[in-house]
Amino acid sequence: MEIAKPYLLFLGDAPDALAAKTAAGVVDWRRDWCVGQLRLPGCKADVGLPDLDVAGAVAAGAKTLVIGVVNAGGVLPEHWIDQIVLALESGLDVASGLHGRLSSFPRIAEAAKRHGRALHDVRHASERFATGKGVKRPGRRLLTVGTDCSVGKKYAALALEAEMTARGLDAEFRATGQTGVLIAGRGVAVDAVVADFISGAAEWLTPAADPAHWDVVEGQGSLFHPSFAGVTLGLLHGAQPDAFVVCHEPTRTTMRGVPHPLPSIGQVIEATVAAGRLTNPEIRCVGLAINTSALDETEARATLDAAAAVHGLPASDPVRFGVGPIVDRLIATFP
Amino acid sequence: MEIAKPYLLFLGDAPDALAAKTAAGVVDWRRDWCVGQLRLPGCKADVGLPDLDVAGAVAAGAKTLVIGVVNAGGVLPEHWIDQIVLALESGLDVASGLHGRLSSFPRIAEAAKRHGRALHDVRHASERFATGKGVKRPGRRLLTVGTDCSVGKKYAALALEAEMTARGLDAEFRATGQTGVLIAGRGVAVDAVVADFISGAAEWLTPAADPAHWDVVEGQGSLFHPSFAGVTLGLLHGAQPDAFVVCHEPTRTTMRGVPHPLPSIGQVIEATVAAGRLTNPEIRCVGLAINTSALDETEARATLDAAAAVHGLPASDPVRFGVGPIVDRLIATFP
Numbered sequence: 062m063e064i065a066k067p068y069l070l071f072l073g074d075a076p077d078a079l080a081a082k083t084a085a086g087v088v089d090w091r092r093d094w095c096v097g098q099l100r101l102p103g104c105k106a107d108v109g110l111p112d113l114d115v116a117g118a119v120a121a122g123a124k125t126l127v128i129g130v131v132n133a134g135g136v137l138p139e140h141w142i143d144q145i146v147l148a149l150e151s152g153l154d155v156a157s158g159l160h161g162r163l164s165s166f167p168r169i170a171e172a173a174k175r176h177g178r179a180l181h182d183v184r185h186a187s188e189r190f191a192t193g194k195g196v197k198r199p200g201r202r203l204l205t206v207g208t209d210c211s212v213g214k215k216y217a218a219l220a221l222e223a224e225m226t227a228r229g230l231d232a233e234f235r236a237t238g239q240t241g242v243l244i245a246g247r248g249v250a251v252d253a254v255v256a257d258f259i260s261g262a263a264e265w266l267t268p269a270a271d272p273a274h275w276d277v278v279e280g281q282g283s284l285f286h287p288s289f290a291g292v293t294l295g296l297l298h299g300a301q302p303d304a305f306v307v308c309h310e311p312t313r314t315t316m317r318g319v320p321h322p323l324p325s326i327g328q329v330i331e332a333t334v335a336a337g338r339l340t341n342p343e344i345r346c347v348g349l350a351i352n353t354s355a356l357d358e359t360e361a362r363a364t365l366d367a368a369a370a371v372h373g374l375p376a377s378d379p380v381r382f383g384v385g386p387i388v389d390r391l392i393a394t395f396p
Numbered sequence: 397m398e399i400a401k402p403y404l405l406f407l408g409d410a411p412d413a414l415a416a417k418t419a420a421g422v423v424d425w426r427r428d429w430c431v432g433q434l435r436l437p438g439c440k441a442d443v444g445l446p447d448l449d450v451a452g453a454v455a456a457g458a459k460t461l462v463i464g465v466v467n468a469g470g471v472l473p474e475h476w477i478d479q480i481v482l483a484l485e486s487g488l489d490v491a492s493g494l495h496g497r498l499s500s501f502p503r504i505a506e507a508a509k510r511h512g513r514a515l516h517d518v519r520h521a522s523e524r525f526a527t528g529k530g531v532k533r534p535g536r537r538l539l540t541v542g543t544d545c546s547v548g549k550k551y552a553a554l555a556l557e558a559e560m561t562a563r564g565l566d567a568e569f570r571a572t573g574q575t576g577v578l579i580a581g582r583g584v585a586v587d588a589v590v591a592d593f594i595s596g597a598a599e600w601l602t603p604a605a606d607p608a609h610w611d612v613v614e615g616q617g618s619l620f621h622p623s624f625a626g627v628t629l630g631l632l633h634g635a636q637p638d639a640f641v642v643c644h645e646p647t648r649t650t651m652r653g654v655p656h657p658l659p660s661i662g663q664v665i666e667a668t669v670a671a672g673r674l675t676n677p678e679i680r681c682v683g684l685a686i687n688t689s690a691l692d693e694t695e696a697r698a699t700l701d702a703a704a705a706v707h708g709l710p711a712s713d714p715v716r717f718g719v720g721p722i723v724d725r726l727i728a729t730f731p
Contacts, residue, residue: 192623193624194654195622253591291594291628298626
């Protein structure tokens with residue numbers, strides 16, 4: 062599955078900027094793939110692209126309408142369907158990361174069929190996977206892991222890809238969640254895969270490659286999250302990373318959505334090495350990506366310095382200070 | 397989902413006894429639920445039940461035809477369909493643990509609809525699950541875990557249920573795999589659940605209960621199996637067991653289906669406690685269930701004695717010597 066580019070980003074009637082964060086993520090990392098944004102009356106989000114209607118986007122070369130907004134409940138509301146059908150009739154494919162399938166709406170399914178257009182439901186894997194084999198593959202892999210969900214694993218992976226590429230390394234972001242798949246134009250939402258095939262899906266996503274190639278794999282969940290640790294472990298075993306980066310949000314006190322306390326960075330390093338060793342005995346931590354957005358700059362630097370000193374690892378905030386020190390360490394460790 | 401009892405067990409044209417091991421498992425543990433076996437010409441399996449045709453089984457009170465045999469490839473062959481359709485026409489439901497859905501065969505789907513009968517595809521969860529909450533629930537839970545797949549976790553759990561019930565404990569087997577679901581008449585094949593919901597499915601399967609009640613939960617996979625460890629971890633977190641029993645096959649040299657070496661019993665105890673603590677800080681190992689079928693009786697007893705001494709835990713072979721010592725320990729630990 063490969064989503065055709067460039068994109069027209071659909072913002073619908075997003076009630077605020079946060080509702081359109083999928084679109085914002087695509088613009089942050091793949092601005093060149095976006096010809097414009099399509100907003101309905103009442104839309105309060107703006108991702109800084111030219112406002113285009115479907116006809117204008119087609120004229121500008123768009124190939125896919127990407128649903129870049131979530132509605133309350135994650136459901137596609139009826140009043141978005143006219144524009145989606147119009148896009149299909151005008152020759153665009155449509156891609157969505159919402160829970161419900163685009164094809165579950167009869168008007169959408171019928172328009173796609175009539176006009177021969179593709180519907181990409183990136184939350185639902187269309188591939189059939191084998192079970193994981195656990196056998197070491199050539200090529201190098203880096204995985205971002207987290208003390209919790211939603212601590213910046215996708216952002217860190219994309220920042221690492223950008224910095225590694227800028228340094229001349231052969232690096233490619235590998236998406237494992239629906240927003241990541243829209244940003245990368247392909248990938249697999251591993252949390253939507255049937256449980257038996259989690260590690261197999263990760264193996265499929267990061268196939269054998271040139272020995273100098275790096276797959277930079279977006280992590281999911283946390284080994285310490287009671288809802289999702291199974292996904293995290295299957296992804297770790299399938300990705301068989303040579304290197305990992307721990308992502309952390311230092312002001313969070315409980316795991317997202319549950320009352321459990323956050324593990325320490327040290328616990329996450331230890332658990333990731335212990336479990337990851339099963340498919341890559343050489344696995345090692347190469348850095349810490351700490352989200353300091355809740356801290357002022359002095360506090361942020363002090364937090365990063367303290368974490369770096371405690372763990373003997375480069376620590377940075379990818380958004381605020383970039384991932385340069387982590388890539389330095391990666392290059393030094395894997396010459 | 398509850399499969400109506402009693403059962404007529406369909407053995408098809410099983411080429412050998414192993415092909416009918418699902419049926420054999422049902423007979424081993426739920427003989428009272430079985431009115432007979434239905435065999436096609438050429439069938440080489442015999443699970444020791446009266447041979448009945450569909451009409452005879454209906455007369456004997458059967459409510460469900462259970463597909464107790466696997467075909468090569470796990471696919472339902474065309475030449476079984478006549479008997480399945482006849483069963484539906486005669487008022488039986490049909491239950492299957494095969495990969496393909498019964499309803500994917502038009503003649504079967506149509507007959508079920510026409511006669512208002514249920515089709516139970518136990519490998520495909522029909523429930524919708526929530527994500528796991530990780531919050532401690534009342535009631536007690538025991539989980540069987542393994543050094544590998546296919547080392548006797550289901551058998552051990554069923555043997556524990558039987559022994560605990562015989563001692564007057566309130567104990568119930570909770571099935572997590574397709575054969576287990578057919579034996580229990582309900583449950584969920586957790587490896588067939590969408591990855592995001594593994595621990596949620598386990599929570600659903602073992603709900604809050606009377607403080608003295610024991611759910612005896614069938615384990616899946618192994619924390620050390622590179623294909624399936626994610627399922628194992630999600631099940632462990634969702635089941636939040638108070639007690640676990642490690643199942644082991646001492647002559648196996650590599651993990652089933654992959655070249656990885658087997659972990660030691662000690663490694664499995666350590667990893668299970670470390671991971672299980674997340675949702676139940678009091679988790680502890682109460683025994684070892686060791687499959688000694690490849691050993692003679694002297695070797696078997698020596699193996700069990702050595703394991704018991706090394707780990708300070710009761711060790712038994714559930715098939716050969718029963719699980720009495722493990723239940724002794726369980727009762728002593730949880731008075």
